[in-house]
Amino acid sequence: MVTFRILVSFILLFSMLSIYVEGDNVRRTIVCEADDFRELGMDMKMLVFCDKSLPFRQRAKDLVDRMTLEEKVAQLGNKATGVERLNLPAYEWWSEALHGVSDIGPGTRFDNITRAATSFPPVILTAASFNESLWKAIGVAVSNEARALHNVGLSGLTFWSPTINVVRDPRWGRATETPGEDPFVVGRYAVNYVRGLQDVVGYEVNATYPNSRPIKVAACCKHYGAYDVDNWNGIDRYHFDAQVAERDMIETLHYPFEMCVKEGDAASLMCSYNRVNGVPACADPKLLNETIRGLWDLHGYIVADCDSVEVMVSGHKYLNDTPVSAVAQSLKAGLDLDCGDFVPKYGVEAVLNGKVAEAKLDEALKNLYVVLMRLGWFDGSPGNYGALGRDDICSPASLELAAEAARQGIVLLKNENNILPLRPPPRDQKRFIVGVVGPHANATEAMIGNYALKSGVTCRYVTPLAGLGSYADVKYAPGCTDVKCKSDAGIKAAIDATRDTDVTVLFVGLDLSIEAESLDRTDLNLPGYQQKLIEDFADANVQKNIPTVVVIFSAGGIDITALLNNPKLQRASAIMVVDVKNSGNTDGAHVLILYTSPPSYIPGVPIKKVAAFQRVFIKSGQTSSVEFNVNVCKTFSIVGADSYEVLPAGNHGIFIGDAQTSISATIPLSFSLVN
Numbered sequence: 001m002v003t004f005r006i007l008v009s010f011i012l013l014f015s016m017l018s019i020y021v022e023g024d025n026v027r028r029t030i031v032c033e034a035d036d037f038r039e040l041g042m043d044m045k046m047l048v049f050c051d052k053s054l055p056f057r058q059r060a061k062d063l064v065d066r067m068t069l070e071e072k073v074a075q076l077g078n079k080a081t082g083v084e085r086l087n088l089p090a091y092e093w094w095s096e097a098l099h100g101v102s103d104i105g106p107g108t109r110f111d112n113i114t115r116a117a118t119s120f121p122p123v124i125l126t127a128a129s130f131n132e133s134l135w136k137a138i139g140v141a142v143s144n145e146a147r148a149l150h151n152v153g154l155s156g157l158t159f160w161s162p163t164i165n166v167v168r169d170p171r172w173g174r175a176t177e178t179p180g181e182d183p184f185v186v187g188r189y190a191v192n193y194v195r196g197l198q199d200v201v202g203y204e205v206n207a208t209y210p211n212s213r214p215i216k217v218a219a220c221c222k223h224y225g226a227y228d229v230d231n232w233n234g235i236d237r238y239h240f241d242a243q244v245a246e247r248d249m250i251e252t253l254h255y256p257f258e259m260c261v262k263e264g265d266a267a268s269l270m271c272s273y274n275r276v277n278g279v280p281a282c283a284d285p286k287l288l289n290e291t292i293r294g295l296w297d298l299h300g301y302i303v304a305d306c307d308s309v310e311v312m313v314s315g316h317k318y319l320n321d322t323p324v325s326a327v328a329q330s331l332k333a334g335l336d337l338d339c340g341d342f343v344p345k346y347g348v349e350a351v352l353n354g355k356v357a358e359a360k361l362d363e364a365l366k367n368l369y370v371v372l373m374r375l376g377w378f379d380g381s382p383g384n385y386g387a388l389g390r391d392d393i394c395s396p397a398s399l400e401l402a403a404e405a406a407r408q409g410i411v412l413l414k415n416e417n418n419i420l421p422l423r424p425p426p427r428d429q430k431r432f433i434v435g436v437v438g439p440h441a442n443a444t445e446a447m448i449g450n451y452a453l454k455s456g457v458t459c460r461y462v463t464p465l466a467g468l469g470s471y472a473d474v475k476y477a478p479g480c481t482d483v484k485c486k487s488d489a490g491i492k493a494a495i496d497a498t499r500d501t502d503v504t505v506l507f508v509g510l511d512l513s514i515e516a517e518s519l520d521r522t523d524l525n526l527p528g529y530q531q532k533l534i535e536d537f538a539d540a541n542v543q544k545n546i547p548t549v550v551v552i553f554s555a556g557g558i559d560i561t562a563l564l565n566n567p568k569l570q571r572a573s574a575i576m577v578v579d580v581k582n583s584g585n586t587d588g589a590h591v592l593i594l595y596t597s598p599p600s601y602i603p604g605v606p607i608k609k610v611a612a613f614q615r616v617f618i619k620s621g622q623t624s625s626v627e628f629n630v631n632v633c634k635t636f637s638i639v640g641a642d643s644y645e646v647l648p649a650g651n652h653g654i655f656i657g658d659a660q661t662s663i664s665a666t667i668p669l670s671f672s673l674v675n
Contacts, residue, residue: 056374057370060370060373078303092106093107094160095108095146095155096159097146098163099120102453108154116457116459118402120402121405122450138405139193139197143198146216147217151386159219164178164189164260166228166253170524171521173521174517184610190264193219194265198215214376216385218268218374222270222272224270226253227242227274238315241275247640269302270303271302275316283326287333288334292334300367300371302334302336302367304330306339336367419549422549436474436505439530440551443507443553449555477493491536495537509526521556525559589617590615592616592626593613594654595654598638614627
């Protein structure tokens, strides 16, 4: 009997400072350099903003107070112009590091010596490992490379990552950027990745002044709030109005952002293009001033997604806003920085026309400069990060960590007859031939996903064809020319080319031409004739008694019902990068998930939700004791009709299980009110 296997979702600044570069001899401009001020006819000792003994907030106020209105406004776009007379260089705020330092944003570039940084697996795969220490380790590795690039003049220090929107529809094109659909898991990913990016060893907690903690690079959790549509069925993010109940906002959509700020201490948050209950997210004082700064106590700045302020006028046409009014509303709501030029263009007029007080600009600038001071932009790099250089980019350790992250995200859900993993004999003993087929069989850029590298170059690609070829002999036939697979003309030729093999591995699925930013899917199906490719191979291989393995590359889910229900595939097994489980009969990593449920008499409350999870290594036949740490007040509370969180009295359930087996334990908890 042929066993059929399915793999689902296997996806795995240039700084504008004044610098000179001679090979690798780079002098990064530090704002507070006595010689530079001396050339300007100024004594640095008389400048409060360069007094290292004072709190950053006090120093930032002194700097802002010295600026004219025009100078202030010119610093409020991502391409801050600087103020030459104050020795304040220009700075590009926009860099990206979603799963590795990227040149997608203008704040980072590569050169002929350093052509790329390490690209770790797309976030949707890494999150499936359920390994918090792995998430943090990736953040540390990415920030090491970011600092190294900064030290050779190729990058800034502010990175607008990670993306932590909760996926509510797998057809969303940006699902690949996110940790998935559960708000708690998304939040824990955010906390660990941000801590990995930002934390300076020895300064993991805030010092005497909340905004004085030095940071390695500045992370940014995005896109706040209720954003999960790009371009679907005639609706795009520039016109979308998310109608969301307050309860859903608190419990689900904003919960990861709250964790990012409170537990991750992120240096910034990005507001999104869309409206939330009628109001543009970047102009809503309840979302920005009241929630992010008030309730969550952000130590940093709030930035608008690129051109979001302009979209208020051109897209949403909110309150028939003029550009000046849109700028004023955003600044009054709590916005600090505009990715774009709308605020720099219209900010002066907004102040002079009385639409917004100049003091609002001052607050925004202080928030921005405090972050740059924490990064060492004024006084020099914190810790020993100034010693990092080109040898620390694409290092063997980073490449191995990327490979390990990919391995941990692959999860065995079903494996009858132990066909997987493939075990080819040594080549000097017996020839083992693998048929490698499908539009992704020789994939390169699809391996690294979205927000990776504008140039399309990375430190190292290992295509499926090359990877299998390092273990066995291979016969390669694409079957389809690309993932859209608009013709079935190549299927028979692929079957003929791989008929004399020990196993066939089909690599199918999606890529950025199907799901990406600004590109949502309309269905959950494999594109074109990919389904036929799989079924025809399964039919042919059944007759030849050749096992078939199918690897589906995708970020959002793929409907495999037709495959599982096909009579020829009744013995089908599945490997999915969605949940995690122990394979059962062999040693390996296992994920236990703790769910909670509220008392049964509360209507409208989710039946269960994730409260904690742990990844543990369990040897075959052995039992491991796992300890869960749960914040009882937060975990068991619900949001009432008045939008306040309450802890209801009664019996609460705790369920401990995993991704494969049924719930293994139920523990009733009883809470009572105590005066």
